[in-house]
Amino acid sequence: MGAEQRLEVSEHGDVTVVRFLDRKILDELNIQELGDELFRLVEEENRTKLLLSFGSVEFLSSAALGKLLTLDKKVKSHHGQLKLCDINPEIYKVFEITRLFKVFDIREDEASALASF
């Protein structure tokens, strides 16, 4: 299944909302493909306001965190904004343990995230 089939992309004004459809974001190959698709949105389609919604995601590995960091740098290099939302408590704990909750702009839900752009 290609990356574009594992992501649901929609527009809300000038914000691109990307919802992950996979319940688990695990292996490096899948993460690489997802990352490439997200990078393409930024670099080729010039979508510089990006909201990643993790509502369907039950689990992700540290490799996924690494890819999010690379995406964050890429968005910032394009003078854009990246926000995350709808992260379940267990996954949020991972962001806390790794201190990445201080690096990423994490919002509770899509509505509050969209209002913050």
Place this chain on the structure above:
Amino acid sequence: MSDDQWTWTRAASIASVHSAAVVAAEEIIAKLGELGWPEAEIFGVRLALEEAFANAIKHGNAGEHHKQIHVDCRIAPHRIWICVMDEGEGFDPDDVPDCTADEYIDRPSGRGIMLMRSFMTYVEYSAAGNCVVMEKHRSAGALGGPS
């Protein structure tokens, strides 16, 4: 703990590829579910397993798919013990920098071992570094469920 106190044990050698690691991890996770372990604790064990397998595949076995990962798992209603061993040269886990330090916080990798230590009761590497033993003790408030 003697073997007859474990509810379930499994030792296997699997291919050093993610698909095989997923199958092994899912079998272990399913057993925890059958024993009524709470979801939050299962999440932690799953994450530790995923990180241990990923390290074995990518670093220990250096991406060489012909190599194997040796997994030994023992589960009791209140405890899980897991050994993951790769066929690599080993490493010194003390050489892995603190991923939460300011100078390393935005590195794309290097968080696996820290996450393993955070979610498991203890994590210990062999002297050579190619074998990790992890154990989790089910929290007191989580005891209960099906006998």
